[in-house]
Amino acid sequence: METEKLFEKADVNMARRSFLRYAGAGAAAVGVLAAASCHKDKNPGPSISTGVDIGAKGDLAILNYAYALEQLEAAFYINVAAHMYTGATADEIALLTDIRDHEVAHREFFKAALGTHAIKSLTPNFSAIDFSKRDSVLAAAKAFEDTGVSAYNGAGYLIQNADYLLIAGKIVSVEARHASYIRNLVSPGSFADTTILDANGMDKQQTIAQVLPIANTYLTTKVSASNYGYVAS
Amino acid sequence: MNLFGIIEEIEKADPEFQDRISPRRAAIKNITSFGSKVAIAAMPFAFSTLFKKAYGQAATPSVTDVLNYALKLEYLESAFYNAGAASSLGFSTAEKGYITLIQGHENAHVKFLQGVLGSAAVAQSTQGTAGVYDFTAGGTFPTVLTNLDTFFAVAQAFEDTGVRAYKGQAGFLLGNNGALTPALNIHSVEARHASAIRQIRRTRGATTTKPWIVGANDTGIAAVDGNYAGEDNISQGGVTITSLAGVSGNVSSAAATASFDEPLTSAQVVALVAPFGVK
Numbered sequence: 001m002e003t004e005k006l007f008e009k010a011d012v013n014m015a016r017r018s019f020l021r022y023a024g025a026g027a028a029a030v031g032v033l034a035a036a037s038c039h040k041d042k043n044p045g046p047s048i049s050t051g052v053d054i055g056a057k058g059d060l061a062i063l064n065y066a067y068a069l070e071q072l073e074a075a076f077y078i079n080v081a082a083h084m085y086t087g088a089t090a091d092e093i094a095l096l097t098d099i100r101d102h103e104v105a106h107r108e109f110f111k112a113a114l115g116t117h118a119i120k121s122l123t124p125n126f127s128a129i130d131f132s133k134r135d136s137v138l139a140a141a142k143a144f145e146d147t148g149v150s151a152y153n154g155a156g157y158l159i160q161n162a163d164y165l166l167i168a169g170k171i172v173s174v175e176a177r178h179a180s181y182i183r184n185l186v187s188p189g190s191f192a193d194t195t196i197l198d199a200n201g202m203d204k205q206q207t208i209a210q211v212l213p214i215a216n217t218y219l220t221t222k223v224s225a226s227n228y229g230y231v232a233s
Numbered sequence: 234m235n236l237f238g239i240i241e242e243i244e245k246a247d248p249e250f251q252d253r254i255s256p257r258r259a260a261i262k263n264i265t266s267f268g269s270k271v272a273i274a275a276m277p278f279a280f281s282t283l284f285k286k287a288y289g290q291a292a293t294p295s296v297t298d299v300l301n302y303a304l305k306l307e308y309l310e311s312a313f314y315n316a317g318a319a320s321s322l323g324f325s326t327a328e329k330g331y332i333t334l335i336q337g338h339e340n341a342h343v344k345f346l347q348g349v350l351g352s353a354a355v356a357q358s359t360q361g362t363a364g365v366y367d368f369t370a371g372g373t374f375p376t377v378l379t380n381l382d383t384f385f386a387v388a389q390a391f392e393d394t395g396v397r398a399y400k401g402q403a404g405f406l407l408g409n410n411g412a413l414t415p416a417l418n419i420h421s422v423e424a425r426h427a428s429a430i431r432q433i434r435r436t437r438g439a440t441t442t443k444p445w446i447v448g449a450n451d452t453g454i455a456a457v458d459g460n461y462a463g464e465d466n467i468s469q470g471g472v473t474i475t476s477l478a479g480v481s482g483n484v485s486s487a488a489a490t491a492s493f494d495e496p497l498t499s500a501q502v503v504a505l506v507a508p509f510g511v512k
Contacts, residue, residue: 104488108474113471157408157410164470167470170469177428177431178428189327189331191426192426201345
């Protein structure tokens with residue numbers, strides 16, 4: 001609460017600076033370049049040359065990881081809303097458009113908060129999704145939302161700054177609200193079923209190395225996390 | 234251990250110390266009677282508990298404190314759904330399916346937290362009146378177990394508040410994979426529930442209710458204003474969300490508030506659930 005007040009008092013630039021204060025921003029930026037060139041050597045190939053790495057271990061990398069996932073989600077829902085599938089109800093159009101706006105807000109938030117330390121804009125590849133078909137769109141939406149929830153849950157403990165952790169927490173519960181809605185569109189009552197929950201009624205977190213390969217199937221710009229055990233092939 | 238000497242020293246620095254530990258200005262008497270009930274060996278622990286009571290708001294809670302706080306909220310939620318499932322509210326088949334699933338999760342969360350806490354787990358019998366809650370919250374929701382719309386309204390408030398409560402504790406578990414990750418995994422399930430209950434209410438005619446929280450209290454029920462206090466925040470980490478580019482024009486205020494859920498402190502949550510019997 002105290003820190004939030006501090007944020008509120010500060011002007012945007014000051015706050016942005018304090019947002020990154022503990023992230024070792026400068027060092028991490030160097031880390032991005034170092035890591036990128038490093039695995040370029042190890043894994044020469046055309047996909048890597050257009051890829052990005054979330055950078056040196058630390059909060060900045062985790063924030064960029066979230067930024068990457070939000071970029072993907074925002075691009076997906078922008079497509080969904082622009083070419084709404086056949087047979088969409090008024091309610092579905094309204095709420096899927098809401099979700100688009102939330103994901104765009106998340107993407108733009110990370111971009112603004114990271115400033116010059118943000119990874120570049122990613123180019124998505126949605127060739128596997130038929131945007132005209134409800135089943136295809138909702139299956140992809142479900143995968144994006146569930147993966148997003150498991151990604152935030154799995155990365156939470158890696159965050160070192162309590163303010164960033166809180167912001168991640170503010171976003172993940174909204175992703176879970178989306179997931180619940182999308183799942184019920186796919187199959188009513190499946191908002192929290194045993195395919196995603198464990199026997200304790202808890203979501204199952206995923207590591208960065210588990211999440212990025214899934215995300216990369218929808219990205220032309222492959223995202224790596226060389227310091228968290230995953231380099232895109 | 235000279236307790237009275239210590240208290241005198243504290244009073245020099247903090248004249249309000251007596252009020253902090255006993256609003257009736259009978260602190261010394263309290264300590265004496267308290268002391269007589271505990272073994273001398275346990276005095277340092279008992280004394281630290283008194284201090285915690287006096288200054289607890291500012292102190293950082295331990296992992297055990299956080300988990301017991303979560304357990305108390307899960308006790309409330311599980312008892313609520315157990316009561317709803319056992320009632321003659323008359324759920325539709327679909328609604329009954331939702332409620333049964335959520336009921337199962339809340340009971341599983343109780344078992345999980347009890348298992349983690351072991352002997353440190355607060356007993357359910359300490360809650361309400363010998364373990365029995367007042368789901369009307371002292372008469373605020375008199376038809377909670379006889380009217381479906383009231384039941385779902387209270388359910389929504391519980392779920393949204395649960396999400397906010399877990400979120401508010403995350404910082405106290407910073408970097409603690411063993412405690413933070415399970416807490417996050419429960420937190421997101423509560424959000425799935427909150428969304429699902431909101432979807433039910435939308436279907437039942439609360440057409441302005443969305444699966445996410447728009448603005449502050451979007452329930453239409455003034456009695457739960459406190460449960461949604463601060464949800465209309467549009468500033469995150471110093472970034473004003475409504476100043477960011479949206480799809481057409483800037484991000485709307487509705488989207489800015491709905492895209493970020495807000496936390497509640499334990500003090501806020503405890504005050505909100507006290508009328509139901511949470512202690």
